[in-house]
Amino acid sequence: MKIFTALSVAFVVLAGAGWLAARQDRTPVAVEHPAAPDTSVQNTPVRALLLAQPFELEKPATHHWRAEQPQYLRGWILVLECDPSLLARRQTVEPLLASDGEMLERINEGAKHGRVIAVLPRFETGEPGAPKAFAFVEIERAEAVDAVQALRSFERAGDALRLSAEAWQSARARGGEAIRFEDRTQLEEHCAQLILEHAPEDRAQAEGWLIPR
Amino acid sequence: MSLLAFALLAQSIVSQQAMSIAQPATPALLPGVVRAELAGLSISAAPHFDYVTSFVAGGAMQVAVDPVQFPQIVGANAYLYIVRHKTPEQWLADPTLVEVRSAAQAVFFPGPDIQNCTVPVLFGPVPGSNGVQFGVDYDIVLDLNFNTLLDEGDLIDGLDGKPGMWVTVPPQSNGPYAVTEILYNGGTLLRQNIFYPTNISTLGQLPLVVVSHGNGHNYQWYDHLGLHLASWGFVVMSHENNTGPGPDSAALTTLSNTDHFLGNLATIGGGALQGHVDNTRIAWIGHSRGGEGVARAYDRLFDGTNIAVNYTRSAIKLVSSIAPTDFLGPASAYPHDANYHLWVGGADSDVTGCADCNICQSFHLLDRAEGTSHSISLHGVGHGAFHNGGGDLWASGPCIVSRADTHVLMKVHLLPLLQHYIFGAPAAKDFFVRQWESLAPPGVPNSTCVVVDMQYTEGAARQPRVIDNFQTQNATNLSSSGAAVTFTVDNLTEARLDDLDSAFTASGSDVMNGMTMGAANDTTRGIVFQWTNADRDLMFEVPAGQRDLRGFEALSFRAAQCARDANTTATLGDLVFQVALRDEAGRRAQLSIRAYGGGIEEPYQRTGCGTGAGWGNEFETVRMPLRDFRRIQNQLDLSRIDRIEFLFGPGYGDARGRLGLDDVEFHRP
Numbered sequence: 028m029k030i031f032t033a034l035s036v037a038f039v040v041l042a043g044a045g046w047l048a049a050r051q052d053r054t055p056v057a058v059e060h061p062a063a064p065d066t067s068v069q070n071t072p073v074r075a076l077l078l079a080q081p082f083e084l085e086k087p088a089t090h091h092w093r094a095e096q097p098q099y100l101r102g103w104i105l106v107l108e109c110d111p112s113l114l115a116r117r118q119t120v121e122p123l124l125a126s127d128g129e130m131l132e133r134i135n136e137g138a139k140h141g142r143v144i145a146v147l148p149r150f151e152t153g154e155p156g157a158p159k160a161f162a163f164v165e166i167e168r169a170e171a172v173d174a175v176q177a178l179r180s181f182e183r184a185g186d187a188l189r190l191s192a193e194a195w196q197s198a199r200a201r202g203g204e205a206i207r208f209e210d211r212t213q214l215e216e217h218c219a220q221l222i223l224e225h226a227p228e229d230r231a232q233a234e235g236w237l238i239p240r
Numbered sequence: 241m242s243l244l245a246f247a248l249l250a251q252s253i254v255s256q257q258a259m260s261i262a263q264p265a266t267p268a269l270l271p272g273v274v275r276a277e278l279a280g281l282s283i284s285a286a287p288h289f290d291y292v293t294s295f296v297a298g299g300a301m302q303v304a305v306d307p308v309q310f311p312q313i314v315g316a317n318a319y320l321y322i323v324r325h326k327t328p329e330q331w332l333a334d335p336t337l338v339e340v341r342s343a344a345q346a347v348f349f350p351g352p353d354i355q356n357c358t359v360p361v362l363f364g365p366v367p368g369s370n371g372v373q374f375g376v377d378y379d380i381v382l383d384l385n386f387n388t389l390l391d392e393g394d395l396i397d398g399l400d401g402k403p404g405m406w407v408t409v410p411p412q413s414n415g416p417y418a419v420t421e422i423l424y425n426g427g428t429l430l431r432q433n434i435f436y437p438t439n440i441s442t443l444g445q446l447p448l449v450v451v452s453h454g455n456g457h458n459y460q461w462y463d464h465l466g467l468h469l470a471s472w473g474f475v476v477m478s479h480e481n482n483t484g485p486g487p488d489s490a491a492l493t494t495l496s497n498t499d500h501f502l503g504n505l506a507t508i509g510g511g512a513l514q515g516h517v518d519n520t521r522i523a524w525i526g527h528s529r530g531g532e533g534v535a536r537a538y539d540r541l542f543d544g545t546n547i548a549v550n551y552t553r554s555a556i557k558l559v560s561s562i563a564p565t566d567f568l569g570p571a572s573a574y575p576h577d578a579n580y581h582l583w584v585g586g587a588d589s590d591v592t593g594c595a596d597c598n599i600c601q602s603f604h605l606l607d608r609a610e611g612t613s614h615s616i617s618l619h620g621v622g623h624g625a626f627h628n629g630g631g632d633l634w635a636s637g638p639c640i641v642s643r644a645d646t647h648v649l650m651k652v653h654l655l656p657l658l659q660h661y662i663f664g665a666p667a668a669k670d671f672f673v674r675q676w677e678s679l680a681p682p683g684v685p686n687s688t689c690v691v692v693d694m695q696y697t698e699g700a701a702r703q704p705r706v707i708d709n710f711q712t713q714n715a716t717n718l719s720s721s722g723a724a725v726t727f728t729v730d731n732l733t734e735a736r737l738d739d740l741d742s743a744f745t746a747s748g749s750d751v752m753n754g755m756t757m758g759a760a761n762d763t764t765r766g767i768v769f770q771w772t773n774a775d776r777d778l779m780f781e782v783p784a785g786q787r788d789l790r791g792f793e794a795l796s797f798r799a800a801q802c803a804r805d806a807n808t809t810a811t812l813g814d815l816v817f818q819v820a821l822r823d824e825a826g827r828r829a830q831l832s833i834r835a836y837g838g839g840i841e842e843p844y845q846r847t848g849c850g851t852g853a854g855w856g857n858e859f860e861t862v863r864m865p866l867r868d869f870r871r872i873q874n875q876l877d878l879s880r881i882d883r884i885e886f887l888f889g890p891g892y893g894d895a896r897g898r899l900g901l902d903d904v905e906f907h908r909p
Contacts, residue, residue, distance in 0.1 A: 088428070091485045115632075116456020118528035118565050118590045118623065119599055133484060136456050168599075169455075169486035169529060169567050212427040231458055231629070235480070240425045 272392025375667025675837025743850025
């Protein structure tokens, strides 16, 4: 119990330091990340995971893409490389991104170069569990889906990108340390920086999120 | 004026009193002054002149005197004055005629018919700018005794409590106000792009227009609307919209952004808007999923599943959907009693309207609306042309209309729409009840690719007299008002206005081929029928007890050519037929619909969605003024109209055709 408490305190201190660092670094600054190694790119609709960074929120956010509208306090910020032909935003039914049995919150379009920034909410406590696979899933209607639908849709999806340990470690290395945000808005501002870096064709969206509060 | 002319005038006044249904009485305050309809546009078919309310500065404008009603005009000379509108009391106090053009115009009416009693209005445009007010009110006077006074013997259009005409600037023109644009960040899903008149601090409370974008779109992509409307005195707020999870999420964002905006005026823009936004006059405009979202947002207010803090449902004066999806269906994508308006692009390659995609059929929402509802269909316009975010137009088909031209068309239509529903501007209604061909303003794109079809159906609150909307009494020989329907047209079928297969390919078995007004769980109904090189008819009896139409202004119905049918493709073009009213004494007055905008437009010649060319069947509304029936048969008794007759075939217009028909009704002024 004491060990767990000590670890918890250490985690809080580290997370707090990360959060402070993140707060100081929230002004738009392009971060140089090494290019994804070619070996990690697969011939699947989701071709590669380029970056994965754990995050925490002080105030809970709503996972709008799930019918239960669950609140989350942590998760992963991801940069994915995808087949661009699947990314053009449609008003009608469009393929949705999912990881394992969970819907991703897709942040940008990325249809020009295939780079998508996404948020993967996690509902467990502690360090968010690592995703294992990514896929585009077909949902017949444009509406938030419940957990069962999300899981079944993922199981039905073909051609999932299954992450090797090497690919995951590479993405984690590029993502850097856990980052803590005050709220969802700060998380979005961070994602806007990633849009500017990885998907500059979606600059208008990023700039729209970075206007002063 | 000669003694003969005076004698004719006196005779006219006596005859007018005898024809009390159609003729206005001589104003008591101004004895001898004759009220008459004067301003309008000449038309190629009988009754040869369309007396209208609104004109656009720089556009066509004519004056005509009907010698049937005013026989004294034949051979008369006069000065034509266009003057600012005055009440009878103001005219009595000062009858001086003050021309607004460079000079009054000498005119001559040789007769014997109205075609030869029609004169163009010359001497420069009649001004249409009056500050922020939409339209300038004028009276038209024929000074028959040349004394520059409104007095005995003169004819005036405008002395019956309303102006003789309204003249507006082209609605695509900017209004009088400079505009300030700001970005506001209220946090997640509360980022907004706001437009307002720069001098708002001097303007009292202004109405609010909320814009909700579509999926993958951006809240900063509606500058063309924001800048335009704010220059006319609206506050416009375009917000970040949560469309990804679907239209219901979008609806929640529309609701929350409207509430947040109204609740945070003290801080938004440094408080510049505080006290200057009217939370009782709001319009919602949404695009695509956001277009479905605004209908769903109203549904949520109606059902009480969302409670707004800073406004009420009654504040929503208009819900306007641009190319909306229909994911949620009739229970939720449902505008209820809202004034509802729909935009559809014929070339839309995203929300396509094809028969194979129910969620892509925007017209579903229109036919669910129970308030006054209308639509504008724009051939050649793609899904992305409605916003100004650049990129793909999402357009497929011939004759694609550019984004810039689409924005002009949007401004032309949207400003009058808001002026009507928000300000009650009398000049505005003509812009959506007359066909485009009758009131396309100067300066709009004039390419042959620009084809515009409009529908207008009045809600129950306007108390239309519905003869047949096909929603009840489903037998083909019975109207929804319970009276007899007889016909000789071929293959008449009454059913849901819904293409039952997955293509627009011509099909003998899919009788509602090309119809996209409803889905399987919708209730909208109408009829289709055809004629082929032979005269045919379709007649609706007016039920006893509903035959007195003296309080009504127009016969209205909507009709659509049926795409890809052999009777449609045989001759592509506006389809023409005739309509007659009959009174209980058997007197008939018969007019061609060609007089009111050319006819029923041919389908947009887009291919795909099966074989052949011609996209979904586009209804357009035809409104025929009752006074026009009287003008060609002055004995027609409007207090005892017992039958409406639709007449098709070579004797009445196009030799062949296949037509959808719905909402046969009479409208009040």
